[in-house]
Amino acid sequence: MQHETKNERREKKALGYKHEWTDTGGHSHRVIFDKKTLERPQTTWKALTFVAALGLLIGGVAILTAPRKDAGRLPLAPTNIRPDFALTTTLRNLTTERPVALAAGWGDEFFLADRGGVGLYRVGNGERLQYWKSDAGSAPTALTFIADETSEKNGALLIAYPERIDAIYFATDRVLNEAAANAKENNGEGEDKKNVSAEENKPARTAQNAALGEATTILAIPGASIAAVAASPERLFVGDFNAGRIWRYSWRTLDALRGAEKKETPPDCEIGAPDGGLAYPGFRPATEPYMSVVYSPETNEIVVANSGLFRVDAFNVDSGVWNAAHSWSKTPGMERAFAGAANPIALVVSPSGWVATAETGKIDAASGKKSPLQIFDAKNGNWISEILLGVPTQDEARVATPIGLALSEDGRQIWALKSNGEVEIYASR
Numbered sequence: 088m089q090h091e092t093k094n095e096r097r098e099k100k101a102l103g104y105k106h107e108w109t110d111t112g113g114h115s116h117r118v119i120f121d122k123k124t125l126e127r128p129q130t131t132w133k134a135l136t137f138v139a140a141l142g143l144l145i146g147g148v149a150i151l152t153a154p155r156k157d158a159g160r161l162p163l164a165p166t167n168i169r170p171d172f173a174l175t176t177t178l179r180n181l182t183t184e185r186p187v188a189l190a191a192g193w194g195d196e197f198f199l200a201d202r203g204g205v206g207l208y209r210v211g212n213g214e215r216l217q218y219w220k221s222d223a224g225s226a227p228t229a230l231t232f233i234a235d236e237t238s239e240k241n242g243a244l245l246i247a248y249p250e251r252i253d254a255i256y257f258a259t260d261r262v263l264n265e266a267a268a269n270a271k272e273n274n275g276e277g278e279d280k281k282n283v284s285a286e287e288n289k290p291a292r293t294a295q296n297a298a299l300g301e302a303t304t305i306l307a308i309p310g311a312s313i314a315a316v317a318a319s320p321e322r323l324f325v326g327d328f329n330a331g332r333i334w335r336y337s338w339r340t341l342d343a344l345r346g347a348e349k350k351e352t353p354p355d356c357e358i359g360a361p362d363g364g365l366a367y368p369g370f371r372p373a374t375e376p377y378m379s380v381v382y383s384p385e386t387n388e389i390v391v392a393n394s395g396l397f398r399v400d401a402f403n404v405d406s407g408v409w410n411a412a413h414s415w416s417k418t419p420g421m422e423r424a425f426a427g428a429a430n431p432i433a434l435v436v437s438p439s440g441w442v443a444t445a446e447t448g449k450i451d452a453a454s455g456k457k458s459p460l461q462i463f464d465a466k467n468g469n470w471i472s473e474i475l476l477g478v479p480t481q482d483e484a485r486v487a488t489p490i491g492l493a494l495s496e497d498g499r500q501i502w503a504l505k506s507n508g509e510v511e512i513y514a515s516r
Contacts, residue, residue, distance in 0.1 A: 170441045170462045172474045172501055172513035178213035179509050182206060189504045190230035190244070191493040194291035197502055198244060199510065200227035205246055205255075207294055210500070210512060216295045219255065219302060221248075228376060229316050229326070234496055235384070238320035240338060244294075245323075246302060247316045250309055251350070252325065253302040261297040305341050307350040308334070315378035317389055319404050324358070324389050326378040331370055333358040333380055333391065335407060356407040358389070359400075367409045371395030374447055377432040377490055383465075385438050388413065390465075392444065394430035399442060399468065415468030423456055423470040435494040435501065440465050443474070443501055445489035459488050460503065460513075474501065474513050 184201035191197055195210045204220040205227060221227060229247035233240045242257040308325065315326030315333075323336045334354035344350050359370030372378045373395030380391050388401045388410060401413035417425045425431055425446060433445040446459040460474035476489075487507035494501055501513045 170437070170439065170443075170471045171516050172443075172462075172472075173516050174475065174477050174511060175500075175514045176210070176512040177477050177509055178208075178512070181208060181213055181215065181508070181510065186504055186508050186510070188227060188230045188247075189491050189493050189502060189510065190232045191234070191495055191502065192232050192294055193234060193496060194293070196294060197493060197510075198230055198232055198294075199504070200230050200246065202226040205230065205244070210495075210502075213510070217298075219298075221246075228314050229378075231316050231318060233318050235320060238318070240318060240320075242294075242297075243318075245316050245318060247313045247325070249313055250307060250311050251304050252306040252313065252316060252323070254305045255302045256299045257294045257297045258299055259292065261293050261295070263291055263293045263295075304350050305344070306336065306352070309351065312376070314372070314376050315380040315391075317380045317382045319382045319384070319387075319389075322404065324380055324382070325354075326372075326380045326391070328372055328376060328378055331359065331372060333370070333389065333402075358402050358407045359391070362409060365409055365411060367400075367411070368396055370400065374430055374432045377447075379431075379433040379492070381434060381436050383436045385440075386413065386465075390434065390436050390442065392431040392434045394432050394447075397425040397430060399431060399434065399444065399463070413466055415463075423461055423473065433489060433492045435492045436465060437494060437498055439498065441471055443492060443494075445492050445503065447488050447490070460501075476503075476505075477509075477511055 181199060182201045182203075184203045186199050186201045188200040189197055192207065196216070197208055197210060199206050199208055203226075204218060206215050206219075207217040208215050225248050227246050228249060231245045233243045233245070235241050242259045244255045244257065246253045246255070306323070306325070308327070310329070311325075311327045312329040313325055314328040315324075317324040317326075321338060323338060323341060325334045325336070326332075327334060335356035335358060336352070336354055340352055340355065344352060361367060361369035370391060370393055372393070377394070378392070380389055382389055382404070383401075386401070387404050389404060390399065390401045390413075393400050393416075396416060398416040399414060401410045402408065403410055425444075430447055431444040432447050435443050437443070441462050442465045443460065443462045446461070450456050450459060456473060458473045458475050460476065462471045462473065463469060464471060487505040487509065489503040489511075490506050491504035492501060493504075499515045503511045503513070505511060
């Protein structure tokens with residue numbers, strides 16, 4: 088029996104006598120050439136070309152047929168909503184405590200935080216459906232609700248406190264059919280089917296009695312002054328008023344803290360620092376305690392109200408880098424620009440490509456504005472329209488300015504929390 092020497096085995100391996108590889112689909116392949124093939128270079132090259140082509144073909148098929156990350160994603164909110172809104176409802180005396188923050192919920196529901204805790208309310212009549220008390224001595228500072236089918240955190244209410252973030256998780260399978268219920272009440276049992284359209288009869292999710300447990304702390308930031316919170320499918324963004332920065336955290340990192348006694352971890356990115364290379368002056372919130380940070384899935388950016396510099400700024404979610412093309416400030420001749428002492432302190436971003444901002448301070452009559460609620464083009468800051476409040480802003484002694492904004496799930500309503508505790512609802516015309 089003839090045995091191969093080490094040099095012979097090394098030569099065969101180097102020449103590809105036994106060729107093995109794993110394609111992009113995870114499949115293992117092995118090709119063995121005989122010695123005669125190796126001795127004929129032309130035949131060898133043909134064989135290797137065939138093997139390479141086969142590998143590319145199999146790998147390409149695997150890539151094209153692999154499940155996409157956004158598979159099953161529901162359509163975004165309508166992108167043809169006109170940026171023209173009018174006041175429809177004013178909700179008063181929703182709570183005995185002064186409200187401090189609000190967030191849109193599912194369908195016809197919204198969350199409102201006061202010094203004692205967080206309540207779930209119905210838009211139509213302001214009925215409080217449920218209430219979650221805060222710990223003694225703690226008062227919420229900001230809210231956001233994740234209603235995103237692509238996110239593992241879908242159905243999570245994030246409640247910000249000065250030095251921590253709590254979360255309440257809601258079941259996503261609780262639905263109500265308010266349209267059908269109203270039809271039964273008004274028209275009698277059995278007549279609702281002929282009086283309610285298919286769209287109105289469509290089931291809607293509800294957070295009422297759908298909480299999967301009590302509020303739990305998911306992140307602690309000692310020494311911070313948290314005034315804003317936003318979320319993308321992969322990350323959490325925390326606005327720290329003291330630092331004048333937005334701290335970015337990975338959901339994967341925060342999930343790893345679930346069983347830990349301390350919920351502290353350093354951020355993986357600092358957003359908002361001045362950048363001389365990009366001529367960016369930096370994020371400088373100036374109207375304490377208000378900050379506004381929102382996530383825009385259409386552009387994969389977070390958009391912030393830079394109140395100290397009369398600016399709206401956008402940052403890429405993945406890199407944290409400022410995007411000059413989607414940011415703007417007041418400039419000479421800019422129609423309805425931020426002027427005088429009117430700084431943008433709250434905003435919402437629509438899938439339709441516009442930004443609604445709320446300003447505080449005295450409205451400059453020379454600007455032609457009648458309201459602190461203005462709508463701009465999200466890409467270049469061009470003014471589009473304004474939203475009139477329930478009380479004319481000319482009567483400054485009676486004016487209560489908006490301190491928080493929320494956009495409904497379908498993009499057809501804007502909700503404004505005013506400094507006097509009222510919630511005004513504006514509908515697209």
